Amino acid sequence: xxxxxxxxxxxxxxxxxxxxxxxxxxxxxxxxxxxxxxxxxxxxxxxxxxxxxxxxxxxxxxxxxxxxxxxxxxxxxxxxxxxxxxxxxxxxxxxxxxxxxxxxxxxxxxxxxxxxxxxxxxxxxxxxxxxxxxxxxxxxxxxxxxxxxxxxxxxxxxxxxxxxxxxxxxxx
Numbered sequence: 001x002x003x004x005x006x007x008x009x010x011x012x013x014x015x016x017x018x019x020x021x022x023x024x025x026x027x028x029x030x031x032x033x034x035x036x037x038x039x040x041x042x043x044x045x046x047x048x049x050x051x052x053x054x055x056x057x058x059x060x061x062x063x064x065x066x067x068x069x070x071x072x073x074x075x076x077x078x079x080x081x082x083x084x085x086x087x088x089x090x091x092x093x094x095x096x097x098x099x100x101x102x103x104x105x106x107x108x109x110x111x112x113x114x115x116x117x118x119x120x121x122x123x124x125x126x127x128x129x130x131x132x133x134x135x136x137x138x139x140x141x142x143x144x145x146x147x148x149x150x151x152x153x154x155x156x157x158x159x160x161x162x163x164x165x166x167x168x169x170x171x172x
Contacts, residue, residue: 058112069098071115078110079103079168091144092123093165105129108172116165120155124148132167139166 058064058072064081065071072081082090084102091103096118103112105127122131122144129144133153140163142152153163 058114068101070101073113073115075112076107076110078107079105079112079170089125091125091127091129091168091170093119094121094123095119095165096162103168105170110168110170112168114165114168118162119153119165120151120163122150122152124150127170127172130169131165132169133163133165135161135163 058075061072070081079091080103082102082104084090084092084100087102087104089105091105093101093103093116095101095116098116098118101116105125110127119131119133122129122142124144124146126146128146131142131144131152133140133142135153135157142150142156144150144152153165154160157163
């Protein structure tokens, strides 16, 4: 009797598996249509939430430009504008146009594209730092000394030309 029930159970399982295979391959399930109606897509798109696409734009950049005259463009979030008072291990940028501007650096690497005119010195922090600067059509990269002042821009240029700070890159 037990053998008979076992055989029926095996046969039932085999029939069920065969029926599923036939449906999947044979025609019980039809493939999705090649084209979807534009109206159907519009209805779904109108109802669903929008996509969050990170463009790496600096938050509140317009407000910072209006208040401080600093153009902060894009970055990875590891180099951020900071209050110079009371903080330690900040990257300090000195500019004839903006005086002292400080940045907090976090993470193992960081980058920030920006525009600060008339930069002449950078005080490094504990990170390895490089700054890219331009004057007219000429571009220069300066390695910033860790925890020390580095002359950049006009103070490192034989002609004393004004340089615009364009990018900061850091690494540990």
